[in-house]
Amino acid sequence: MAPHIFNVAARAYQRIQEEKTNQVILVSGESGAGKTESTKLMVKHLVYMSPNRSDDLHNKIVQVNPLLEAFGNAQTIINDNSSRFAKYLELSFDERGQVIGATIRDYMLEKARVVTCNKDEGNFHIFYSLFAGASKQQLIGLNLSESKDYRIIKCGCLKLLEEKTKYREIYLQQMDALKRIGFDADDMNILHCMLGAIIHLTEVRFKEADKANEPLEIVNPDQVELAAELLNVDPLELCLSLIKTKTEYGGEQLYHLKNLEQARESCDALAKAIYERMFGWVIRRINEDLNPTKQRYETLSY
Numbered sequence: 323m324a325p326h327i328f329n330v331a332a333r334a335y336q337r338i339q340e341e342k343t344n345q346v347i348l349v350s351g352e353s354g355a356g357k358t359e360s361t362k363l364m365v366k367h368l369v370y371m372s373p374n375r376s377d378d379l380h381n382k383i384v385q386v387n388p389l390l391e392a393f394g395n396a397q398t399i400i401n402d403n404s405s406r407f408a409k410y411l412e413l414s415f416d417e418r419g420q421v422i423g424a425t426i427r428d429y430m431l432e433k434a435r436v437v438t439c440n441k442d443e444g445n446f447h448i449f450y451s452l453f454a455g456a457s458k459q460q461l462i463g464l465n466l467s468e469s470k471d472y473r474i475i476k477c478g479c480l481k482l483l484e485e486k487t488k489y490r491e492i493y494l495q496q497m498d499a500l501k502r503i504g505f506d507a508d509d510m511n512i513l514h515c516m517l518g519a520i521i522h523l524t525e526v527r528f529k530e531a532d533k534a535n536e537p538l539e540i541v542n543p544d545q546v547e548l549a550a551e552l553l554n555v556d557p558l559e560l561c562l563s564l565i566k567t568k569t570e571y572g573g574e575q576l577y578h579l580k581n582l583e584q585a586r587e588s589c590d591a592l593a594k595a596i597y598e599r600m601f602g603w604v605i606r607r608i609n610e611d612l613n614p615t616k617q618r619y620e621t622l623s624y
């Protein structure tokens with residue numbers, strides 16, 4: 323019989339206590355095998371075994387899950403809530419075996435999903451919950467209209483749009499979780515602006531110039547302007563960076579015109595990079611919340 327997950331967690335905990343050495347549990351398997359759910363149960367069991375069961379820390383770890391899933395999970399053919407990143411969760415213990423903190427490290431976020439995903443799958447959950455849950459006023463503030471108009475939503479399974487009630491509920495949970503990890507009104511606003519900017523950037527379209535050796539034309543420059551406004555950057559600079567490459571040679575700045583493919587790629591790359599930074603920001607804030615003390619003793623990692 324395969325080892326039970328509680329047994330694996332108990333053995334690792336026992337070794338930390340007896341040998342005072344770090345322990346690692348590797349949770350692997352194909353998509354949908356149950357890695358995420360098993361990890362949640364093992365964390366629960368480890369906290370349960372701690373001398374002064376820190377329900378508070380366990381609750382915090384559980385409560386950040388909706389956030390991780392909002393930004394890092396998406397519907398795939400195999401799993402409705404598939405993690406599209408690899409996760410390393412480190413639990414810290416004091417000498418009594420008490421869990422005193424947790425740190426999450428993310429790897430290999432599938433950021434390409436922001437701009438391309440299989441038609442039977444979904445984009446990251448956060449985009450659907452944003453359209454379903456944000457108020458009309460918030461969406462107007464981001465210059466966004468009906469979700470079905472956007473490539474970021476259209477590139478995935480449109481059926482997800484029919485689940486508005488579910489996503490509205492999820493949005494409220496996500497906003498609640500953000501507040502709990504210390505996001506204030508300004509942080510919330512920045513996060514929404516980043517999401518809005520990504521959505522506008524993925525809308526930008528380019529066209530070949532009529533004459534040779536002329537820069538590409540941006541078909542809908544309003545989308546670049548809206549993205550620039552939300553990112554608080556100069557719209558002209560942003561437009562230029564999408565159609566030209568700047569290099570420095572001998573202290574001189576040189577500009578090369580991008581072709582259609584390069585411009586599309588750089589615009590998508592920018593959207594993906596913003597998404598990745600945003601995810602990293604959320605994880606950093608989660609870690610601050612999960613580490614009330616900076617002291618580190620033995621650790622257990624997944």
Ligand SMILES: Nc1ncnc2c1ncn2[C@@H]1O[C@H](COP(=O)(O)OP(=O)(O)OP(=O)(O)O)[C@@H](O)[C@H]1O
Nearest residue numbers: 351352353354355356357358359360401403404405
């Ligand atoms: N221990 C469990 N108890 C109940 N349901 C489970 C359990 N493990 C897995 N499941 C079911 O299987 C689904 C997929 O599990 P999970 O998301 O943990 O898989 P995963 O291996 O992390 O997948 P991915 O690699 O795609 O993220 C869950 O949404 C849940 O419905």
